[in-house]
Amino acid sequence: MAKINVGCVGIGFMGKAHFGIYRQNANAEIVAIADVDDAKLSGDWSRIGGNINDPSAKNVDLTGIKKYKDADQLIDDPEVALVDITLPTFLHFRYVMKALEAGKHVLCEKPMALTVQEADKMAAAAARSKGKFMVAQCIRFWPEYDWLAQIIRGKKYGRVKSAIFRRRSTAPTWGWQNWLMNAKRSGGAVLDLHIHDTDYINYIFGIPKKVESAGIAGATGGIDHIVTNYDYGKSMLVTAEGGWAFHGAYPFEMAFTIIFDKATVEYSSNQSPSLKVYSSGGKVESPAVAAGTGYTAEIDYFLNCITKNQKPKTVTPMDGRNAVVLVKAEEKSARDHRNVAITV
Numbered sequence: 001m002a003k004i005n006v007g008c009v010g011i012g013f014m015g016k017a018h019f020g021i022y023r024q025n026a027n028a029e030i031v032a033i034a035d036v037d038d039a040k041l042s043g044d045w046s047r048i049g050g051n052i053n054d055p056s057a058k059n060v061d062l063t064g065i066k067k068y069k070d071a072d073q074l075i076d077d078p079e080v081a082l083v084d085i086t087l088p089t090f091l092h093f094r095y096v097m098k099a100l101e102a103g104k105h106v107l108c109e110k111p112m113a114l115t116v117q118e119a120d121k122m123a124a125a126a127a128r129s130k131g132k133f134m135v136a137q138c139i140r141f142w143p144e145y146d147w148l149a150q151i152i153r154g155k156k157y158g159r160v161k162s163a164i165f166r167r168r169s170t171a172p173t174w175g176w177q178n179w180l181m182n183a184k185r186s187g188g189a190v191l192d193l194h195i196h197d198t199d200y201i202n203y204i205f206g207i208p209k210k211v212e213s214a215g216i217a218g219a220t221g222g223i224d225h226i227v228t229n230y231d232y233g234k235s236m237l238v239t240a241e242g243g244w245a246f247h248g249a250y251p252f253e254m255a256f257t258i259i260f261d262k263a264t265v266e267y268s269s270n271q272s273p274s275l276k277v278y279s280s281g282g283k284v285e286s287p288a289v290a291a292g293t294g295y296t297a298e299i300d301y302f303l304n305c306i307t308k309n310q311k312p313k314t315v316t317p318m319d320g321r322n323a324v325v326l327v328k329a330e331e332k333s334a335r336d337h338r339n340v341a342i343t344v
Contacts, residue, residue, distance in 0.1 A: 004105075004306055007032040007080035009071045009095060010087035011040040012176055014109050014136075014295075016048050018084050019060075021296050027303045028082075032066040034074040037176070041067040049174025075099050082306065085109060088176065089192065090185040093118040100129040105306050107299070109136050111195050111327070112320035114187055119324045123317035134302050134312040135320030139196045139254075140203050141301065142294035144267045144275050147287060148258065149204050151265070157277075158261025163205075165197040165240040166255040171219060172244055181220050188222020190215065190334075191327050194242030196254070198330065199323035201230055201238060207322065208232055210341045215334030218245050228330045231339070 006022050008015055011033060022028040035041055040048075046058035068074045075083055075098050082105040085095050093113050099106045100122070112135045113119040126133035139145050152160060172180040172192075179185040186192045201208075208230040218224025225243030232238055255268040264278045273286035290297070298315075305312045322344050333340040 003027060003029040004303055005029050005031045005079055005081045006084055007034065007074045007077065007082070008084045008086070009034045009074055010085065010091075010109075011035040011037070011045065011048070012086060013048055013174065015084075015086035016045055017295050018086055018107075018299065021299050022084070025300060025303060027307060028299075030065055031079050032068060032074050032077055033062070034068040034071040036069055038069075041069065071095055072098065075102055075104065081105060082107065082303075088179040088185055089187060090114055090179070093122060096122050096133075097125055100125040100131060100133060103130040105131040105302075106133045107136055107302050108133070108320075110138070110199070110320070110323070111135075111187065111191050112317075112324055114191070116321065116324050116328055119321040123321050126317040132302070132306050132311060133317055134298075134305070134315050135317070135323075136295075136298055137196070137199045137203075137315050137320065137323065138294035138298050139200045140294070140314055141297035143289035143292065143297070145200060145256075145294070146297070147275070147289045148256065148265065148267070152204050152258075157263040157265070160205075160236055160258060160260055162237040162257075162259040163201075163239070164237075164257045165201065165242075166253065167193055167197055167240075167242040168246055168250070169193060169244040169252045170246050170248070170250050171224075183220040183222025186220065186222075187327075188220040188224050189218065189242065189244045190223040190226050190331050191324070193244055194226055194228075194240065194330075195323050195327050197240040197242055198228075198326045199319070201240060202319070202322055202326060205230070205232055205236075205238060207326070207342055207344055208238070210339045211326065211330050211333050212339040213330040213333040215331070216243070216245055218243075223331050223334050226330060226334055228333070 043060040083099040086109040210231045213228040215223040215226040225245040227241045230238040258265040267275045277285045329340040
């Protein structure tokens with residue numbers, strides 16, 4: 001089976017992670033990278049930061065890989081079949097549209113776009129394109145969250161009574177030109193960080209009737225800490241908290257607590273074991289989950305979709321778009337101090 005030729009656009013925290021995953025995947029061959037930073041094009045990735053520990057190399061051998069300072073040139077390269085876009089969010093629309101119109105397969109880092117209007121146009125372009133398109137909503141693929149989705153759908157512990165999700169961090173000051181700390185470029189924490197849980201909630205429970213949010217405006221000029229109640233009727237409480245307004249050495253954490261009829265499930269990236277099930281009979285278990293990260297699983301899934309000539313179903317273009325719709329409704333609710341009905 002022929003390998004899929006990949007071009008990586010944007011070598012930051014996520015670009016570096018994606019690059020390393022493609023290099024280890026038997027179905028992929030990295031043939032090109034694009035970045036405006038000469039140091040990164042030389043293989044010096046020592047200054048790349050992030051909110052999750054990355055043990056990969058600081059100096060990368062790029063022998064045999066084409067290097068472009070202009071992402072347009074990478075997209076125009078006929079050797080590149082899959083364009084992996086991990087650029088700052090405000091650049092997603094431009095380069096995703098170009099790559100889709102060129103008939104390339106495209107994996108776009110989350111969030112899909114800064115606005116619903118951009119996301120609508122991207123989804124329409126994906127429907128027209130010969131290439132496959134997926135937004136990298138990695139939490140749908142994260143081992144503990146994938147396990148939880150299966151448990152909920154299989155009703156192993158009965159129905160869900162309460163679901164609480166948390167995603168907390170200090171300010172991400174490692175971005176290129178500090179773009180993450182400018183809400184006009186990143187959308188602030190509500191769109192860049194909190195969207196992980198908003199999308200996952202949509203994935204397992206569907207679109208809520210309405211949202212009611214309280215938020216704190218932060219250094220980005222946007223909502224940098226938010227707590228949202230998602231209305232699914234009186235039978236279930238669903239809440240998510242997310243933000244990067246925390247100080248000093250506060251550790252990044254992603255977590256959830258789910259109360260079922262017959263058990264309580266808790267996960268925290270900062271505890272060991274990270275996943276526990278507390279049954280109504282008093283037993284405590286730590287279920288085994290798949291190895292690896294959601295980054296690895298989502299890329300493997302997308303490559304398999306391309307190989308099998310199947311459109312991605314785990315994350316569709318409309319899923320990526322609807323995550324932006326929900327976050328924008330949360331943002332409006334927080335700013336206007338009222339609940340907001342969801343219309344998709």
